[in-house]
Amino acid sequence: NAGVTQTPKFQVLKTGQSMTLQCAQDMNHNSMYWYRQDPGMGLRLIYYSASEGTTDKGEVPNGYNVSRLNKREFSLRLESAAPSQTSVYFCASRARGQETQYFGPGTRLLVL
């Protein structure tokens, strides 16, 4: 039981490049979330998926797209990376009827 896993752990991009951050959970959770965390700030919700087949915007969705591939996997795509997207990205999941969110280890992204 690995919990929530994220790949890659670290990535360096040049401005304008695209990439996809992967997230998977093996806890049979229904809801999944993508957050970003900038220095000195709390976590900000980018997108979430309340259940398989649905996605919705969070606080800071601009510049990102998501795909809920199946119940286990929720990916975050940067189509044209910008330096302002340099951040640590966390994926989280939550079981139906439960309140607790479980976080993955994070992906550190540097956009030059």
Added chain:
Amino acid sequence: QQPVQSPQAVILREGEDAVINCSSSKALYSVHWYRQKHGEAPVFLMILLKGGEQKGHEKISASFNEKKQQSSLYLTASQLSYSGTYFCGTAGSSNTGKLIFGQGTTLQVKP
């Protein structure tokens, strides 16, 4: 609206107590508390639900004043392992699990 946490930082000696506050301008369904150590993911500590239910850590307690939209986290007899950044996350409803997090309170416990 992001909840406001206070203080921003606190330094303690082992065995001392601390209180971290979280205040929101919106009506709340629940308040979640997480601790994050440097370079690691946030770890769940405590959840307080509207109506008074609490679930969480054995050695950490918290309160939730629904009318004032405020929550406080109480760390008693602090240990070195309590060091880290504490975040409160607030939810207006339980349907989606959407949390809005405060900016964090950094706690350092010294021997």
